[in-house]
Amino acid sequence: MGRQRGIEILVGFFMAVGFVALFFLAMQVSNLSAAVTGDGYRLTARFSNVGSLKARSPVTMAGVRVGRVEGVSFDKDTYEAVVTLRIDSAMDRIPDDTFANVFTAGLLGEQYIGLEPGGSPEFLRDGDEIPHTQSALILEQMIGQFLFSKAGGD
Amino acid sequence: MLLEGLARLGRSGLGALERLGRAHLLLAAMLLGAGEIIRRPGLLTAQVFNIGVLSVLIIGVSGLFVGMVLGLQGHYVLAQFGAAESLGVMVATSLVRELGPVVTALLVAGRAGSALTAEIGLMKATEQLSGLEMMAVDPVRRILTPRFFGGLVAMPLLAAMFSAVGVLGGYFVGVGLLGVDSGSFWSQMQAKVDFHEDIVNGVIKSLVFGLVVTWIALFQGHDAVPTSEGVSRATTRSVVHAALAVLGLDFILTALMFGD
Numbered sequence: 001m002g003r004q005r006g007i008e009i010l011v012g013f014f015m016a017v018g019f020v021a022l023f024f025l026a027m028q029v030s031n032l033s034a035a036v037t038g039d040g041y042r043l044t045a046r047f048s049n050v051g052s053l054k055a056r057s058p059v060t061m062a063g064v065r066v067g068r069v070e071g072v073s074f075d076k077d078t079y080e081a082v083v084t085l086r087i088d089s090a091m092d093r094i095p096d097d098t099f100a101n102v103f104t105a106g107l108l109g110e111q112y113i114g115l116e117p118g119g120s121p122e123f124l125r126d127g128d129e130i131p132h133t134q135s136a137l138i139l140e141q142m143i144g145q146f147l148f149s150k151a152g153g154d
Numbered sequence: 155m156l157l158e159g160l161a162r163l164g165r166s167g168l169g170a171l172e173r174l175g176r177a178h179l180l181l182a183a184m185l186l187g188a189g190e191i192i193r194r195p196g197l198l199t200a201q202v203f204n205i206g207v208l209s210v211l212i213i214g215v216s217g218l219f220v221g222m223v224l225g226l227q228g229h230y231v232l233a234q235f236g237a238a239e240s241l242g243v244m245v246a247t248s249l250v251r252e253l254g255p256v257v258t259a260l261l262v263a264g265r266a267g268s269a270l271t272a273e274i275g276l277m278k279a280t281e282q283l284s285g286l287e288m289m290a291v292d293p294v295r296r297i298l299t300p301r302f303f304g305g306l307v308a309m310p311l312l313a314a315m316f317s318a319v320g321v322l323g324g325y326f327v328g329v330g331l332l333g334v335d336s337g338s339f340w341s342q343m344q345a346k347v348d349f350h351e352d353i354v355n356g357v358i359k360s361l362v363f364g365l366v367v368t369w370i371a372l373f374q375g376h377d378a379v380p381t382s383e384g385v386s387r388a389t390t391r392s393v394v395h396a397a398l399a400v401l402g403l404d405f406i407l408t409a410l411m412f413g414d
Contacts, residue, residue, distance in 0.1 A: 004196065007203045014207045018311025022317035024359070028340070029246045029321055030349040056348075 040067060041092070041126035043085045045100045050081040051111050051136030053102055058083050059113045066091040069113060085113065085130075094130065095120040102136035111136060180294065184372070187292070187299035201304025203307070205266040205368070206239075209312055211263055217316035220253055221245060221323025230333045241334050243322030245315075250347065252355045256318035256404050258365035262309060263396035267371035270301055270394035274375025275385035281288065298372050305371075309364025310357050317356065342408035355411045359403045362402050362407065370396045 019080030050072055059067040067087035075082050087094065104111050115130075124130070193196050228244040243373050274297070285292040323344075340401040346355070371392045378388035 008199055010207050011199050011202045014202065014210060015307075015311060017210075018206075018314055020351075021311070021314040024318045025250060025314060025353050026319075026349055029250065029318075029343055030347040030353050071212075 013097055039087045040086045042070065043045060043087060043094075043124055043128055043130055045083050045085065045113070045130040045133050046075070046078070046080045047083060047100075047102060047133050047135045048080055049135040049138065050103070051138060052104055053083065053111045053113070053136065056109065058114050059087065060116065061091070061115045061117065066115070083113070092123065094124045096122045096124050097099075097132065098124065099134065100130045101134045103135065114144045155390035173377065176377060177369070180298070180373050181341065181369055184299045184302045184369075190295045190299050191283075191303050194300075196314060198303055198307070199298035201300045202308050204269070205262065205291070205301070205304045206308030206312060208307070209262055209265050210315065213258060213264055213312045213316050214319050216257060216261060218323040220257060221249065221320030223248070224248060224253075224320070225320040225324035225332070226326030227401060228386055229328060229334065231243050235364035238303060238332070238334050239260045239327045240322075241324065241339040241340055242339040243346045245328070246347050249317045250327075250352050251322040252408070253406070254313045254320065255356055255359040255363055256400060258316045258360060259309065259367055260398045262305070262312065262364075263367045263371070263393055266308075266392050267367050267396050268389050270305075270368065271375040271378070272369040274298070274301075274372060275378035275380075275388050275395075278376065278378060281379040281380075289394065289411045302368050302372055305368030306361065306364045309326055309367070310360040311354065313360035313363075340379045351412075359404070359405045359407050359411075362403060366399050366403060369395045370399060394413070
């Protein structure tokens with residue numbers, strides 16, 4: 001009986017340590033503590049070029065993450081990229097004249113969507129489209145334009 | 155002559171197919187015997203002890219050293235791009251996604267899987283399994299099922315310990331030894347490692363590996379030729395097959411989970 005009890009205690013300890021390790025991975029290593037996934041509301045935005053924006057890229061406002069990109073699709077009639085954003089439900093006061101930009105984190109970093117709020121008293125609701133957008137800055141295009149303007153200036 | 159060769163090829167093919175069928179029948183019998191676990195939880199506890207608790211030391215030490223080596227190597231490469239702060243991301247994703255489940259499964263196959271095969275094989279060779287059957291006790295339910303579920307329970311927990319200890323090992327080397335900033339080590343890791351994408355998929359991987367490793371070990375023991383040579387061959391086969399199955403399955407699972 002004593003040995004069986006000892007084994008049970010050790011197994012209990014083993015499982016507790018295992019669950020603590022999982023908990024550590026969930027809370028300390030991953031983004032579970034920060035991210036609220038699943039709920040929230042959807043907005044769409046149309047861009048003429050989204051660069052390398054992907055699903056799960058962050059959506060930020062004043063540099064703070066307020067949601068994530070849910071998907072990027074292509075509209076074959078207007079030749080535009082349609083980006084679906086999922087905004088956390090706590091962020092329900094985004095004005096309907098908000099500006100959506102595709103930004104790059106650092107020179108070569110990943111791309112994300114930055115929202116710049118306008119001044120309208122009306123707020124965007126689930127399913128609305130953000131009317132004002134600015135496409136991604138493509139480095140090659142910028143260099144090309146810069147060289148072209150230099151050549152034209154002389 | 156030609157027909158003889160064809161017949162030999164056919165015989166070996168049929169033999170392999172028959173073994174595969176027997177292995178699946180054994181798996182089905184073990185899964186159907188799950189009720190035995192609920193009736194006698196003591197049997198499961200003893201096997202979680204054998205497979206899990208006794209493997210903690212080797213898993214912990216290996217995890218620590220794998221994490222420390224990842225820290226050293228990762229820092230060497232990342233520092234060339236001026237991205238040493240991303241060390242935490244590299245250590246954590248490679249551990250949680252790949253190395254944790256895979257290395258744990260290989261170590262468990264070597265430490266616990268071989269022991270399971272030898273134990274079952276010897277029970278068969280000394281006719282203890284037949285003895286149980288004589289007493290109207292189903293050896294699959296009484297002997298094999300608790301070991302199977304013991305492995306299934308122990309593997310994800312061991313893999314989680316491996317990854318957690320490995321991340322700490324990478325932290326000691328990266329922050330303690332190489333001077334990476336502690337705050338950005340953790341914050342970049344938390345920003346990039348996703349709970350559902352990375353950690354849940356890692357746990358699913360280790361569950362699959364736990365099933366495969368214990369299944370192969372138990373089947374090889376149960377199917378061993380009941381002589382000392384047969385048991386020794388079965389033990390070798392158990393480790394080799396388990397290692398191959400884990401590495402092959404890991405590729406398939408990685409392609410399915412993170413492939414796009």
